[in-house]
Amino acid sequence: MAFDIKNMTWLNPPPHSEMGPSGLVLRTADGTDFWQGTYYGFHHDNGHFLSCPRSGDFTAEISFTGDYQTLYDQAGLMIRYDEHHWMKCGIEYTDGLRHFSTVVTNGQSDWSAMALASDFEVMHVRVSRLGDALFVQYRLDGTGPWHMARLAYFPPQFDEVQVGPTACSPKRAGFEARFMSFSLTDPVSRDIH
Template sequence: MPIDIDGMHWLNTPPMWEVNQGRLFVRSGDKTDFWQQTYYGFHRDNGHFLGAPRRGDFTAEVTFAGKYSDLYDQAGLMVRHDSRHWMKCGIEYTDGARHFSVVVTNGNSDWSAFRLEQEFDTMSARVTRNGDALFIQYRTDRVDEWRMARLAWFDPALGEVSVGPAFCSPQREGFEAEFLDFSLTDPVSRDIH
């Protein structure tokens, strides 16, 4: 589904963004990131995020590509209640390679990542919220099936969240990404297997 930004709002508007033929093209500001405390000892909440409001359970999907070159360049999907309660997932560039990365923040951040060995042009991320859980999946343009990345706890008492594309460049400015589509619907399934 082409990106329709009606009803969506920027958190930390990037220095360059445009929607052209249903695709969102973006360029990051300098040293942008989302992170809360753990290991690194800093709090960052200046990454770029375009969110749509949503209550209750849902499935969100986004397909994207990026010009990853510097440490921690990242693009993907975010679910956010506030600066201390959020999840981001997608591609993060670390150790000289693209990794599928998930950060869940419930007060403090955690990080899981695995290296993607196969070649691909675009990545798709899917997040399904069911009650107290976020079920996070991914697939590339070379693999047709959704694969599980993580099942994470997310406080069911949190009311409205925002959901949508997010991107950051913690070490530089000028990271470019393209979001090809975005959808936010009722949950597609409760099945994990």
């Protein structure tokens, strides 16, 4: 079921986006990314991000697909306070495979990635903000249990954040991502086991 974007706002709108019955389809601009400093030394804040505000604790869930072909093509979910405090997670294409990727930025960015099986179409992501933590989970094709990917620190003093879908393509233009669902609710659970 498609989600409603009428109360959402773009940071760095993509050159093409269209909302239809099957969700939001976007195509990226060239050289787009979110990253701050670590290892590579560059600072990018020009990725595409469609968001709505949320305060306090919450759970965000999103489902999406993408035409991953080029190094660092990426799509997923972002939680953002400002340019230097954010988290993005989802699929990133690296070493010829789709990886579940999480980048947490508190001044400087870090990156964790794990290779995924190749026999799935739709990625489902769930992130719960619980006090000073972001609990990141995923599942493939919407079946089976949620898998834990990361428990990350996020500054609790940043109460209101922006939450929503994101997509980037640092090495090309025209990466296409389709977001089929997005929801933002009170926390679904405080359990991590």
